[in-house]
Amino acid sequence: MSINLEQIDELRKRANVSYEDAKNALEQNEGNLIESLIYLEKQNKIRPDEKPCTDSAFFKKIKILIKKGNETKLVIKKNDNVVLNVCITLAVILAIVAAPLVIVGLVLAIITNHKIRIVKKNNEDCEVNKIFDKVSLVVNKVTTKINEELKTE
Known part of the structure; x- marks a missing residue:
């Protein structure tokens, strides 16, 4: 089975892994996205999305207060x-x-x-x-x- 770029991109988006890891996982699981996710999970390669702490509601309110204070x-x-x-x-x-x-x-x-x-x-x-x-x-x-x-x- 051939693996295409859309499959790799989808797996990368869902698992937050490199292109190489996504391609290898899809090849190991014959292009099956769900099985590839499970495979990566067992390999401990899935990384959580990194959200900067500045995206929290607290920091947003602080930014607004500082902006008003500067004005x-x-x-x-x-x-x-x-x-x-x-x-x-x-x-x-x-x-x-x-x-x-x-x-x-x-x-x-x-x-x-x-x-x-x-x-x-x-x-x-x-x-x-x-x-x-x-x-x-x-x-x-x-x-x-x-x-x-x-x-x-």
Whole structure:
């Protein structure tokens, strides 16, 4: 019986073996695909399909989060001058690696009347910006009171 390329390709696709192994298995089993699969299985030559771990749902979600984080910016301004403009992904990494420095930096930025904004790709406003505005307003009132009290003393 003659073995053709279609048979070899089909066996290679199903068993994930080399052309040589597929051809030999088909020759040993007179072109019978099922018997060839069983033969390769007994020989421990069938290899599982190699799926990269990046195909998992977890990694897909991580990729989406990183993409959104790279498109979204953390912008700190003082009197319409941009002091800092970084993607959220980098900001989160910095917050994890150097949390105390980031916290001190944000507190100093708020105390010194810097505007902190989260800017999305399409310039859509974020809910967190309203919180930043409220915090800035409260801190500005407190610093104004403190300055007035210091001037009267």
